[in-house]
Amino acid sequence: MESLSDIHWDVVISGTGLQQSLLALALSRSGKKILHIDSNDFYGGTEASLGLQDAASWVSRIEAGGGGGLLKSAAIWRPEDSTGLAASRQYYLALAPQVVHARSRLLEQLVSSRAYRQVEFLAVGSSYVFKPASEPTQPAALVRIPSTREEVFSTTAVSTKEKRLLMKFLKFVLDHDSSPQQETWHPYAEKPLSALLSEAFNMGEELQKLIYTLTLSLNPGINTKDGLAVIRRHISSMGVYGPGFAAIYPKWGGLSEIAQVSCRACAVGGGVYMLGTGIQSTEVVEGGVKLELTSGDAIRTRLLVRASEDAASGMPVIRRLVAVTNSSFDSLFEPAVEGAPRPAVAIIAYPAGSLSTAAGKASEHPVYLSAHSSETGECPAGQSVLYLTTNASPDAQELLGRALDAFLDAAKPSAQQEVRVLTKLEYEQGSGGSSVLITQGPILTFQATTPSIAFSDSVLDPIRSAWKKILGDEAVDDEYLTFSDREGAADDDDDVYEQ
Amino acid sequence: MADSAPKPSSSVKLVLLGEAAVGKSSLVLRFVSNDFQENKEPTIGAAFLTQKCNLPTRTIKFEIWDTAGQERFASLAPMYYRNAQAALVVYDLTKPTSLIKAKHWVAELQRQASPGIVIALVGNKLDLTNDGAAGGGAAGAGACDDDDAAAAAGEDAAGDARKITTEEAKEYADEEGLLFFETSAKTGYNVTEVFTAIANAIPETSLKTNRGPGAAHGARHEQPGIDLGRQDDGASRDNCAC
Numbered sequence: 001m002e003s004l005s006d007i008h009w010d011v012v013i014s015g016t017g018l019q020q021s022l023l024a025l026a027l028s029r030s031g032k033k034i035l036h037i038d039s040n041d042f043y044g045g046t047e048a049s050l051g052l053q054d055a056a057s058w059v060s061r062i063e064a065g066g067g068g069g070l071l072k073s074a075a076i077w078r079p080e081d082s083t084g085l086a087a088s089r090q091y092y093l094a095l096a097p098q099v100v101h102a103r104s105r106l107l108e109q110l111v112s113s114r115a116y117r118q119v120e121f122l123a124v125g126s127s128y129v130f131k132p133a134s135e136p137t138q139p140a141a142l143v144r145i146p147s148t149r150e151e152v153f154s155t156t157a158v159s160t161k162e163k164r165l166l167m168k169f170l171k172f173v174l175d176h177d178s179s180p181q182q183e184t185w186h187p188y189a190e191k192p193l194s195a196l197l198s199e200a201f202n203m204g205e206e207l208q209k210l211i212y213t214l215t216l217s218l219n220p221g222i223n224t225k226d227g228l229a230v231i232r233r234h235i236s237s238m239g240v241y242g243p244g245f246a247a248i249y250p251k252w253g254g255l256s257e258i259a260q261v262s263c264r265a266c267a268v269g270g271g272v273y274m275l276g277t278g279i280q281s282t283e284v285v286e287g288g289v290k291l292e293l294t295s296g297d298a299i300r301t302r303l304l305v306r307a308s309e310d311a312a313s314g315m316p317v318i319r320r321l322v323a324v325t326n327s328s329f330d331s332l333f334e335p336a337v338e339g340a341p342r343p344a345v346a347i348i349a350y351p352a353g354s355l356s357t358a359a360g361k362a363s364e365h366p367v368y369l370s371a372h373s374s375e376t377g378e379c380p381a382g383q384s385v386l387y388l389t390t391n392a393s394p395d396a397q398e399l400l401g402r403a404l405d406a407f408l409d410a411a412k413p414s415a416q417q418e419v420r421v422l423t424k425l426e427y428e429q430g431s432g433g434s435s436v437l438i439t440q441g442p443i444l445t446f447q448a449t450t451p452s453i454a455f456s457d458s459v460l461d462p463i464r465s466a467w468k469k470i471l472g473d474e475a476v477d478d479e480y481l482t483f484s485d486r487e488g489a490a491d492d493d494d495d496v497y498e499q
Numbered sequence: 500m501a502d503s504a505p506k507p508s509s510s511v512k513l514v515l516l517g518e519a520a521v522g523k524s525s526l527v528l529r530f531v532s533n534d535f536q537e538n539k540e541p542t543i544g545a546a547f548l549t550q551k552c553n554l555p556t557r558t559i560k561f562e563i564w565d566t567a568g569q570e571r572f573a574s575l576a577p578m579y580y581r582n583a584q585a586a587l588v589v590y591d592l593t594k595p596t597s598l599i600k601a602k603h604w605v606a607e608l609q610r611q612a613s614p615g616i617v618i619a620l621v622g623n624k625l626d627l628t629n630d631g632a633a634g635g636g637a638a639g640a641g642a643c644d645d646d647d648a649a650a651a652a653g654e655d656a657a658g659d660a661r662k663i664t665t666e667e668a669k670e671y672a673d674e675e676g677l678l679f680f681e682t683s684a685k686t687g688y689n690v691t692e693v694f695t696a697i698a699n700a701i702p703e704t705s706l707k708t709n710r711g712p713g714a715a716h717g718a719r720h721e722q723p724g725i726d727l728g729r730q731d732d733g734a735s736r737d738n739c740a741c
């Protein structure tokens with residue numbers, strides 16, 4: 001076999017995070033000589049999914065300073081009595097548990113590139129709002145958010161008057177770009193969404209909370225322009241791939257699976273893959289870059305693509321808590337309408353102010369909890385994985401813990417059942433400056449993406465820029481990520497082995 | 500038999516595993532196209548290859564996934580073998596380290612793959628051993644007309660390159676409950692037999708009827724899966740087009 005240094009590579013891609021992997025997919029039929037490496041011994045980078053042991057070594061590496069500037073304050077916890085926890089490899093804890101809306105360009109691209117056939121997608125079910133206990137008689141509850149006409153009609157969560165307001169608003173959102181509707185919201189475009197809801201729609205605080213939750217935004221002050229856009233994405237995604245759900249989730253650890261499938265597609269096209277191999281040194285030379293790999297190989301490439309491991313200051317930093325529990329919380333995963341597939345993911349929103357610290361300080365940011373059933377493949381049957389996210393702050397760790405406890409209490413299947421947390425993983429994750437691709441001579445750098453609850457299409461733009469840069473004149477815009485099937489079907493019937 | 504009702508047909512995802520250069524891609528090429536390329540890495544260039552195997556009561560349509568070279572630097576992704584219903588774990592009879600690697604893959608499959616997975620341990624390059632020549636007869640090649648089989652006869656004098664005895668590998672395969680074959684992708688010896696034996700060993704319960712290409716993937720979890728290929732354009736009634 002040819003050694004790596006004998007080849008003059010067209011492009012070396014460093015890291016197998018979602019962006020680098022989708023780039024590899026985009027280049028998979030280009031005939032370019034591609035070397036794709038990752039210093040981790042698993043695929044996915046900050047979008048990976050990890051077994052328990054992998055997660056423990058991931059934490060140690062971050063604590064030893066190996067998280068770049070992006071990841072910090074990582075810890076993993078197991079109770080002394082770890083009964084109930086299955087073998088490490090039975091878990092796939094997702095570092096990027098984002099749901100993907102049906103109208104996302106990511107799904108369009110996975111379909112046009114035929115990569116979707118190798119991924120199993122699951123429905124994301126209802127969203128709920130956490131309603132804290134009020135007075136001793138009213139325990140905390142999870143209120144299901146109605147987001148289709150049927151659900152609005154049938155919900156008991158809001159009054160008849162509120163139903164009318166809600167209907168009016170949902171209709172407005174779908175049509176919010178038409179000129180009469182623009183007149184309604186343009187004065188509010190840069191103001192908080194709450195201003196539009198209370199002033200133009202006369203909504204009370206409770207109803208506003210329901211609507212705010214549809215944005216899945218971590219920013220409590222999201223403005224009207226952005227807020228309407230994401231609510232519209234949600235509502236127009238409803239029913240696209242089947243009744244009763246707006247978003248989907250890739251089985252076996254979310255975006256990690258899309259990264260793996262994309263890398264395999266590039267390998268099938270001739271790309272060479274090396275995990276556990278990073279870049280030791282980089283030198284820009286005439287016609288490209290000279291690289292020394294941690295494997296000891298010295299190679300030359302025309303272009304190098306990598307991802308920044310730095311967090312930009314002033315950009316969002318999230319805190320996440322991942323908890324595996326011994327309960328399956330079946331009632332959370334009921335299909336929203338008849339004939340809908342059984343959802344594997346449910347999202348619970350804790351609006352700002354609905355949680356408080358032991359010292360009595362109210363939460364200033366929303367918290368989201370994504371509950372994943374064992375159908376996601378992320379845990380064994382009978383268990384569930386809960387992903388809690390909020391903006392990093394000195395209180396964030398405590399508030400996530402409170403949100404978890406409150407959930408376990410409110411969603412507990414019965415008073416008798418003891419719901420236990422079997423293991424917990426927590427960390428902080430920063431984000432880069434913007435989604436623009438940075439080009440310095442032959443080196444292209446993706447900036448770290450902002451971790452969000454729902455996948456944002458802005459992640460996709462720099463991938464396309466990199467693809468254009470690499471292919472130059474050969475790039476045909478209409479053919480970006482558009483491929484025919486690549487199944488080498490043998491001439492079916494005349495070529496059958498008889499026993 | 501001409502009037503018999505069509506037999507049920509099922510897709511089975513079969514993956515190849517084993518050290519680089521043991522002959523995995525060559526075995527697929529032999530099985531699917533009855534071809535062999537000397538001293539050359541066969542280019543598969545496909546997400547997977549399909550080949551039907553006709554059994555007396557049913558037809559198995561193998562979707563054969565090759566490693567796409569990702570085993571070379573230990574970079575196979577879990578998604579590759581996770582949903583496999585069958586696996587060919589291949590070693591090179593003339594290379595002791597390759598059996599160690601094969602055992603590693605068997606252990607990995609037992610941990611990570613579907614519980615009912617059928618695993619065949621395959622010692623390849625039998626033509627390089629003394630008994631390889633004897634085994635190279637066309638009779639061994641099943642239904643395929645094997646013109647190349649005779650070529651092996653010429654290697655009698657070349658000496659025996661075998662480093663792994665049949666007994667050693669067979670004993671291990673029995674312990675682990677694996678099917679076991681020694682093959683030559685070069686002559687075609689025993690190649691069809693491996694696939695037929697796998698087809699026969701797939702439990703009826705893990706089969707489902709065909710839904711077209713890609714159907715074998717995740718066969719067990721049909722219920723909650725969403726098919727992105729089937730976008731529901733008339734879906735707007737469900738949109739809140741109030």
Ligand SMILES: Nc1nc2c(ncn2[C@@H]2O[C@H](COP(=O)(O)OP(=O)(O)O)[C@@H](O)[C@H]2O)c(=O)[nH]1
Nearest residue numbers: 519520521522523524525538539624683684685
């Ligand atoms: N003599 C002999 N050579 C083989 C046999 N099978 C494969 N080879 C050769 O071994 C090398 C590696 O084969 P390949 O199919 O690429 O192995 P892979 O890396 O496991 O896919 C090639 O040069 C093949 O020609 C066999 O049965 N006998």
Ligand SMILES: [Mg+2]
Nearest residue numbers: 523524567568
């Ligand atoms: Mg090969």
